[in-house]
Amino acid sequence: MLQLAYLDPATGAMIIQAVVGGVLAALLTVKLWFTRVKLFILGLFGRKHVSDDESTE
Amino acid sequence: MTNPPSNVPDFHSDPRGPDETVAETFRGCGSFRDPSGFLFQRDGILYRQVNTCYAEHFDALIDSGLYRKLIDKNLMVAHEVVPIEPAGPGAHCIIKPRRIGFISYPYEWSFSQYRDAALLTLRVQQLALEHGMVLKDASAYNVQFENGRPIFIDTLSFERYVEGEPWIAYGQFVQHFLGPLALMSRRDVRLSSLMRTHIGGLPLDMTAELLPHRTMLHFGLLMHVHLLARSQRRHADDAGAEGKAVAARKVSKHALLAIVQSLQNTVKSLRWTPAASEWGDYYDATNYSDAAMKHKHELVATFIDQLGTLPGLVWDLGANTGSFSRIASQRGCNTIAFDLDPAAVEKNYLHIKKQKEQNLLPLVMDLTNPSPGIGWRNCERDSLLSRGPADLVLALALVHHLAIGNNVPLGDLAAFFADCGPHLIVEYVPKSDSQVKRLLATRRDIFPHYTQDGFEAAFALHFEVLQRQPIAESQRVLYLMKKR
Structure with a gap:
């Protein structure tokens, strides 16, 4: 079994991307929305916008 | 038959190439996995053949603007398409990538x-x-x-x-x-x-x-x-x-x-920070006075300048955090600073990165067991020696570690340095030196030939001494040698 796992790494890695990708994409969407809401609220108080991309680099 | 030049993946003469009348072609030994193309060398120049089965993707790389973007951001090596004879069947085009100074793994x-x-x-x-x-x-x-x-x-x-x-x-x-x-x-x-x-x-x-x-x-x-x-x-x-x-x-x-x-x-x-003790100033941990250190720096610089032509590739063996490697790299030599200690290599790399230094590559290497040729036919990834020879080898404060720490006979040590390159700057550290005393403190002294005369005699088989200078305020001697 373990030997097979070493010889054929592709299948497991391809399948899990659907699962992991789904979870991570959902989290990312939530994070983006949260950032937008935060920026909107900060905008109400006249704070300068910070680019989401830049701040995570 | 000419040998393929150094610093590229291992190459072997390829009987399949339709180029017998053109020039000797060496096909990259580690370049067989991907059917999209392969590396080869001709007249000492490195090329990559792009096969027709990959043509669509190769053209998309260029047409999509991705290639330009990667080159502009210095994230990928640039290439030019060259009109030369292919090295195998099914060629879409041949490209000549910009050469990397030293291949590491x-x-x-x-x-x-x-x-x-x-x-x-x-x-x-x-x-x-x-x-x-x-x-x-x-x-x-x-x-x-x-x-x-x-x-x-x-x-x-x-x-x-x-x-x-x-x-x-x-x-x-x-x-x-x-x-x-x-x-x-x-x-x-x-x-x-x-x-x-x-x-x-x-x-x-x-x-x-x-x-x-x-x-x-x-x-x-x-x-x-x-x-x-x-x-x-x-x-x-x-x-x-x-x-x-x-x-x-x-x-x-x-x-x-x-x-x-x-x-x-x-x-x-993911982070890695070496234990606080390992981060200490490496050169303070040696037994040099400031004057000895300064003198050694001056001697190494003088010896390099005496070579006449500037060495293209320098290997600093046992380079520590690269204080002496920089004498070469700052002169424009492509310098590789090898050390056994991952903390020293880490420190060297972070310094290079911070200062945006040029021409210096630190690598982890155990000289008592240097990187072997690995993979298919033992030549997918090159051994250390097959990535040489260097034009100049530095072996400073190293001989005692290999000769006494690892029992390597002095003659074998000289032979190894001769394999590494034609010029050598080597430091002899006598038994009376505190660093050697430390190495011998926990073991029996089975090294009767480890003397300055024994050292010179052993190295004389492989090298001729061009310069011999004692280092001020120390018992050590620095040599500039040329391979016989």
Whole structure:
């Protein structure tokens, strides 16, 4: 079994991307929305916008 | 027959090439896995043949603007298309990539070098996706170092992206990058050496087993290592119908980008800081006075300048954090600073990166067991010596470590240096020196020939002494030698 796992790494890695990708994409969407809401609220108080991309680099 | 020049992957004469009348062609020995094309050398120049089966993707790389972007950002080596005779059948075109000064391998990188190589690969994948392409390979061997920066070298690693397809190189990225980095960070930094025994990357079941259990609590490592290892084990024998059903599962581009970003965050979260004692000032830990250190610097500089022509490639063996390597690199010599200690190499690399230094590449190397030729026919990845010879070898404060610390007879040591390059700057450290006394404190002195006369006699078989200068305020002697 373990030997097979070493010889054929592709299948497991391809399948899990659907699962992991789904979870991570959902989290990312939530994070983006949260950032937008935060920026909107900060905008109400006249704070300068910070680019989401830049701040995570 | 001419020998292929140094500093490129191992090459062998290829009987298949239709070029017997043109020039001797050497086909890259480690360049057979990918049918898209291969590396070859002719007249000492490195080329890459692009095969017709890959033409569509190669043209897309250029037409999509991705190639221009990667070159402008200095993330990939540039190439030019050249009108020369192909080295094999099915050629779409021949390209001539810009040459990298010295090829290094992941098992020779310090932690931060390895981490930067991983981040480069993910950045390239991100840019590829932005241009409607995708990386089909995420091999650590596709990254090299130049002037303190990682650079992507495999122009044939890109493919047109098809919406809904999972990332074919996801598993390979984890096996080549994330797994080794997690082990280095969370278990032991020396585990990068496992890459030497596993040329296809670390088996995931092994990585998951070697990692501490608490890494299950690390979100990224849980997702990308532990769950992936489990999924792989579960689906290992899904070759048939189930495998096909599985292949039908789609991964949206949004999800794919989320995976890449999550891998980036996971790699960034991995750190390695050597124990405080190891971070101490290395050169303070030696027994040199300031004057001796200064004099040694001056002598090394004078010896290099006396060579007449500036050496193109310098190997500093046992370079520590590279204080003497810089004498060569600052003169414009491509200098490789080898050291056994991952902390010294790490410190050297971080310094180069911070100061944006040129021409200096620090690498982890155990000279008592230097990198061997590995992979198919022992020549997919070159041994240290087959990446030489260097034009100049520095062996400063090293001889006693190898001769007394590792019992290497002085004659064998001289032969090794002669294999490394035609010029040698070597320091003799006598038994009366406190560093040697320390080495001998815990063992019997079985080295009756370890004297200055014995040293000179042993080296005389391989080298002629051009200069011999005692180092001020020390008992050490510095030599400039030329191979016989």
